[in-house]
Amino acid sequence: MAKRKMVLGVLTMVVLALGLGACKRNDGQSITIVGSSALQPLVEAAGEQYSNDNLGVFINVQGGGSGTGLSQIQEGAVGIGTSDLFASEKTGIKASKLVDHRVAVVGVTPVVNKKVNVKNLSISQLRQIFTGEITNWRQVGGKNLPIVIVNRAQGSGTRATFERWVMAGQPAIAAQEQDSTGMVRQIVASTPGAISYMAFSYVDKSIKPLAVDHVAPTAANVHTNRWKIWAYEHMYTHGPARGLNKRFIDYVLSNNIQNTLVKQMGYIPVRDMRVERDVNGKVTAVRGNE
Known part of the structure; x- marks a missing residue:
């Protein structure tokens, strides 16, 4: 009986030790x-x-x-x-x-629907698109296709970054706004003529990033501020x-x-x-x- 009690006591100590160890690992922070x-x-x-x-x-x-x-x-x-x-x-x-x-x-790049046959815009052209002065892709060398703007919502840091370095203080034309970058990507991918902007990290094969003033949106160009x-x-x-x-x-x-x-x-x-x-x-x- 004494031996059995001793064994039970040892087992109890082991269980308690394991429990304490688990608590140390799992503190619920x-x-x-x-x-x-x-x-x-x-x-x-x-x-x-x-x-x-x-x-x-x-x-x-x-x-x-x-x-x-x-x-x-x-x-x-x-x-x-x-x-x-x-x-x-x-x-x-x-x-x-x-x-x-x-x-x-984070680098931010303009992105377009893959059917837009434009690869490069000047900073002035990009600004004119978002102010509503340019409304069709043929005005910038593309095919006859209306431009559909998708903006980020007010309060978005991505939007603030884009407006600061592209819009130069000019207000963007009223357009649909989205809180989610993922939703922006989905809309641009499925809407002919669509254009928006997003962080490099969100760009995938469903959409096409644009060069600006013949500078590609790459990390190497951000390193030196060639991509602004x-x-x-x-x-x-x-x-x-x-x-x-x-x-x-x-x-x-x-x-x-x-x-x-x-x-x-x-x-x-x-x-x-x-x-x-x-x-x-x-x-x-x-x-x-x-």
């Missing part, structure tokens, strides 16, 4: 990340990988646009707010209360990043993620840039890469 749809695929992929490596940690990633990400982090409603914009660019955001973590660069339609991808925290927020941001910035997921998914590591661009648009060479 979670963070919610909201904002940029351009950055969303990368954060989702990194979040899934991080959760697989850290049992019990859940990374909840949502879109909604850069404006939503900035307002939500300012209110303290989420752990991290993602944005294609500097916080100081957004009206109503107190940038001094937020801490910026630049995790990648690009933005930093920011992760903002309310005050310094701490706890799981900090660990996850550090994970996204790690060599492993920057050299694998970031590049594989069509984003550009900040460290690969040969120029820097500040909130006012001033471009300077990165030290050591002049």
Whole structure:
């Protein structure tokens, strides 16, 4: 009987130890990340990988646009707010209360339906299309086909990036607007004559990207600012990043993620840039890469 009790006692200790070990691995931690749809695929992929490596940690990633990400982090409603914009660019955001973590660069390209037989537009032509001055593809060397504009919704960081570097302060003509980049891609792919714009990371074989002023939308051209339609991808925290927020941001910035997921998914590591661009648009060479 004493031997049986001893065996049961040992088994109980083993079970308790295993239970404590499981609790250590599965602590139920979670963070919610909201904002940029351009950055969303990368954060989702990194979040899934991080959760697989850290049992019990859940990374909840949502879109909604850069404006939503900035307002939500300012209110303290989420752990991290993602944005294609500097916080100081957004009206109503107190940038001094937020801490910026630049995790990648995203190029933005105009895209068209594959049946549009145009491969290149000048920046002036692109602007005139979105202001409504050019309404048919034959006006820019294509076939007789009406142009159908698909815009991103107000508050989208991708839209703000496109408008800043393409529209030069001119308002875009009223057109259908979409919150989701995935929906934009679907509409452009299925609508003859359609044109829109999106992050490089969303471009697939269902649509066609356009060169601008005979410069191709590639990462190499973004590196040197030959392709000017690009933005930093920011992760903002309310005050310094701490706890799981900090660990996850550090994970996204790690060599492993920057050299694998970031590049594989069509984003550009900040460290690969040969120029820097500040909130006012001033471009300077990165030290050591002049």
